[in-house]
Amino acid sequence: TSNNKIEIKQQFSMTxxxxxxxxxxxxxxxxxxxxxxxxxxxxxxxxxxxxSLKAVEGMTPEEAKESSAMSKFxxxxxxxxxxxxxxxxxxxxxxxxxxIARELASYYNEIAKWCGLT
Numbered sequence: 001t002s003n004n005k006i007e008i009k010q011q012f013s014m015t016x017x018x019x020x021x022x023x024x025x026x027x028x029x030x031x032x033x034x035x036x037x038x039x040x041x042x043x044x045x046x047x048x049x050x051x052s053l054k055a056v057e058g059m060t061p062e063e064a065k066e067s068s069a070m071s072k073f074x075x076x077x078x079x080x081x082x083x084x085x086x087x088x089x090x091x092x093x094x095x096x097x098x099x100i101a102r103e104l105a106s107y108y109n110e111i112a113k114w115c116g117l118t
Contacts, residue, residue, distance in 0.1 A: 008110075008114050009057065011110045011111050011114075012111070014103070014107055015107040015111070016053070018100050019050050021100055022046060022100050023046055025096070025097065026042060027039045027094065035093075038086050038089065041087075041090075042091065045076065046076075048072070049069070049072050049073060052067075052068065052073075053073065056070065056111075061115040062115070064115040065117055070112065073111070074112070076104075080104065081101075
């Protein structure tokens, strides 16, 4: 059980690290106004999700399962996979964006497994 807690803490930590890396890579200062707007919207989504997930770290698996944070995280992962979604397009457009998206999906899967989501 203590190993499981350590592993989940690591998953949350790695998730936050990946989100930070994505935020650093977003073209918020792009001279292309549309690209900059999409990057800013994506950054806001990521920052909101980061805040939500910080609260989940201290929850029991049952509380985490019922939290809005896990729902937001699942939706974010689905948006990453969607070619037509702003978040998905923006992330795939940054260097190593697809790789980071895959990492985030694997972290989501581990956290979801821990709290009993399928």
